[in-house]
Amino acid sequence: MELESMLAYLRNKTILITGATGFLAMVFVEKILRVQPDVKRLYLLLRTTDAESAAYRMKNEILGKELFKVLRETRGEDFDSFISQKVVALPGDVSFENLGVKDVILMENMCTEIQIIVSSAANTKFDERYDISLSINTFGVLHMLGFANKCLKLEMLLHISTAYVCGEDVGLILEDSTSMNKRVKEMPRSDFEVVEKNLVNEKLNELRTQDASEEVITNTMKDLGIERAKLHGWPNTYVFTKAMGEVLLSHHSKNNLPFVIVRPPIVSSTYSEPFPGWVQGYRTVDSVIAGYCKGKLTCLLLDPMTVCDMIPVDMVVNSMIAAIVVNANKSSNIIYHVGSSLRNPIKFNDIRSFVMKYFTKYPWINKDEKPVVARKIRIFKSMATFHMYMKIRYSLPLKGLKLVNKVSGQCFQDIYVKYNQKLRLVMRMVELYRPYMLFKGIFDDTNTEKLRKITREGYIEVQDFNFDPTCIDWEDYIMNTHIPGFLKHVLIN
Template sequence: MASVHHFFKQKTVLVTGSTGFLAKVFVEKLLRIQSDVKKVYLLIRASDDNAAAKRFCDDIIGKDLFRVLRDEMGEDFDSYISEKVAAVAGDVSAGNLGLNDENLEKLLGEIQVIVNSAAVTQFDERFDVAMNVNTMGALNVLNFAKRCQKIQVLLHVSTAYVCGEAKDKEVVIREEPFKMGHALKKVAELDIHAELGFMKKRMQQLEEENADAKAISAAMKDYGLKRANLYGWPNTYVFTKAMGEMFLSHLKDQIPLVILRPTMVTSTYKEPFPGWIEGFRTVDAVIGGYGKGKLTCFLGNPKTILDLIPADIVVNCMMAAMAKHSNEASENYTYHVCSSSRNPFRLSSLPNILSLYFKNNPLTTKNGKPLMIRSKATLASNAHFHMYLLIQYLLPLTGLNLANKVLCGGFQDAYNGNHRKIKMLTRMAELYKPYVFFKATFDDSNTEKLRKATKWWEGVGSIDWSEYMMDVHIPGLVKYAIK
C-alpha cells in the first residue's frame, strides 16, 4: 500500500461538518502534511458562497489550531489557503447537499474523497433536527457520492456509542456494521422510513395545536428520547447516528465505504500541538463545573472506564483508513478508535486529578480573583447523587419558595434560577448515566492492524492518562473552552 501521506497527493477532497471540532483537526493536518493536495472543498451551512467563505475565515482558518501551519508557511500562508481550500454553501440535510447548480456540477466531476463529519451531537437534540442531519444527512452524502464520477472512498464519522448502553463488564463491542432494521431492544423491527413518518406526524400535531417555538422544541426533544428508548438506545444522538450507519451499510452498492467510530474525543495529544480543543466534550462539563467551584459531587461508578481518545489520533486513523480502502468496494470497513481495550482510564482517577490541578491552578474571576474549589471531588451512586441534589439545591429551593410567598414574589428570580438548575442537573444526570456506568470495552482489532500496517501514528498504549489530563487536556480546556 502506498503511504498515507502519498495517498492525498493531487486528491480533491470534500469535507462536511467542517466547522466542527474533529473536522477542523483533519483539515489542518491534511493541509500541513500534504501541500500537493489538489483541492479541499468545505461544505458549510450558509446562505451563499460568500457567507460560507466568511464562516470559513471566522470559524475555521482563524482559529489558533492553524498557528503551526501559519508559522511554517509565513507570508505564503494566505495564498496557499486561497489556492487549496474553497468554502461552498450547502447542507447535508438537503438533497444534492444543498449545493447550487454550478457547485454541484463542479463537485460531481472533481471529488475523489469524501469525509462526512457533519452531525448534531447533543444527546437530547430535537428528533427532527437529529434525524435530518445524522440519519438523512448520511443518506444524502451517500447518494451524492454515488454520483461523483471519480469517487475513491467515502469515510463516515460515527460514534462508538451507537452500541447503546452496556451494563455487562464481560461484553466486548465488536467492530461490526449494523444490519438494516436492527434494534437493540427486541420490541419490533426498526423501520427508518416509518420513524421519519412518525417524526413528521408529531411535528404536524404540534403545529395544529398552535404550539410556540419553545413548546415545539421541548416536545420534539422528549419525542426523540422516547423513540430512542423504545428501541434500546439511551438518547436521540446515538439512535439517529445508528440509523445513519444502517443506511450507509445497506445502500452503499459499489461505493468504497469506511465507518469510523471514535469514543470520547478529547483535546489533541501532539498535533499540531498538545491541548487544542473547542467547546466542552463529554467529561469536560464535570471538569469545568468543578474548576468553577460549582460541582463537588458527580454521578458515576468508580470502576467505569472513561474511553478517552485524543482528536489527532482519531484523525490519523481517518487518514490511514481512507488510504487503505480507497477503491475497495467489496465490504464495509468499520473501525473503533478507542482506548478502553488497550489503555483504560478509570473514572476513579478523575477526582484526584481535578483536585490537584485546580488547587495548584485555580480559575479566576473577571477581576482576577482566584475561584476556590469547595472540596475534593467525589463520585456518587445514583442514590447518593440525588441526596446531593436534595441537600445542595432542593432544600434551599424550599426555603426560597417560602420566602418568596412571604415577601410577595421578592425572591422569584432566585427561585426560578435554582429551579432551572435542578432540572438541568437532573436531566444531565439521566443523559450521562449510560456512560458513567458503562461496563463494556470496545474491540479495536481492525484499528490496531491498520496502525501497524501503515505505521502512521503512535498507539494509545503509550499515553499516560494522568499526565495527559494534568499537562495537556485540562490546561487546553481552560485556555480554549472554559469561560
C-alpha cells in the same frame, strides 16, 4: 518489499469534507494542508445558502482558529494564496438532496473530480430536537450516500460515527453492528425512514395547528427524540440517530462502494499535532473540569472505577487518513473503534485525581481575583442515591423559607417554582450524561490494531500518522496538555 507512502497517495487528490466547522473535521483539514500541500483540492461543505456566507464562515470559524497557526507560520505571506488555490468553501446542507448544492455546473464538476469523501457532519447534542437530529445524523447520511454514488472517480467514503452507537451495552463491544442488530431487528426497518419522517411531520403539524410557541415546539421535539431513542433501546437522541445513520449507510450503499466507518469515543485535545492541547468547545470530561475548577461542582453521579474511553483528536485524524489510504478502491465496509479503553484504559477515578491535583497546584482565580480552593467532590454511584440527595438538598431551603415566610405566600410560591425548575433541569442533565459516567463497556479495536500493523509494516511515514493509544501517559497528558489546553483555548477565551 518497498514501503508505500501515505503522502504520495494524497497527492493530487480531491476531497469533500462535510461538517467542516466541527472539531474533528477541522483538525483533519489542517493536517492534510500541512503535511500534503500538493493535495489538489478540499471542498468544505458549510451550512450556508450562498458562496459569500460560506467563505465568511470558512475564514472565521475554521482558518481563523489558532489551530492553523503552524500552517500560517509555515506558509508565511503565501498562506492566503495557498488557501485560495487548495480550498473551496461550499455552501450547502446535508439535510437536503445533493447536499443542498444549488449550482448545477459546480455539482457536475464535483462529481467528476472528487475521489474521497469524509462524512463528518453531525449534530452532537444529546437532546437535540428530533426533527433536526434526524435530518442531519440519519437522513443526512442518505443524502451524502446519494451524492457519493454520483461521483465517477470515488475511491473512498469515510463516515464518522461514534463508539456509543452501542447504546448501554456492557462488556467487550465488537467492531461491527452486533450491538445494534438485535434492537434494529425489532424495529420496522423496512419502513423506518417513512415511519420516523411521518411521525416528525405529524407532531410538527399538530403543534403548529395549536399555534404553539417556538419554545413549546422546541421542548416537545426534544422530548420526542428522547422518547423515540429510549423506545428502541438507546439512551439519547444523538446516539440513536447516529446509529440509524449507520444502518441506512449499510443497507443503501452499493456493493462496489468502498466505505469505512470510524467510531471514536470521547475525543479530547490534540496530543502533539499541530501542537499539544488544542481543543474546541466542551468535550464530555471538560464540563466536569470547568465546574470543578470554579468551585461550582460539589457532587457528581459517577462510578470511579468506570473506564473513561478518550482519545486525542489528532490520533483520530491520523487513523482516518490511514483508513482512507489502506482501504481506497477496495469493496470494504470496515468499522474502526479508535479509542483507548482496551489497550490503555484510564478510570474516572484517575481523571478525578489528576484534576484535583492540578487545581490544587494551580487554582482557578475567580472574578474577585481570589483562588478557588480545590475540594473533594461527593460521588454518587447510582441514579437513585443521587436523586435522593438532590431532593433533600433542594427541599431543605424550602422548608426553612416556609417557616419564616408567613407574610407573603406568593413570594414563597415563586421561590418554590424556581427551585423545582432548577431541580428538574439538573436531573435532566444528569440523566443525559448518566450512560457515560456509569458506562460498563470496553471497545474492541481488533480492526484498528490491524490497521496500525499495516501502517507500521507497509508505509514509510508511520511516525507522522501515529494513532496508538499505548504511547499515552495519561497523567502527563491530562496534567500538562489537556487541562492547560482547555483552559487556554476554551475556558479563558
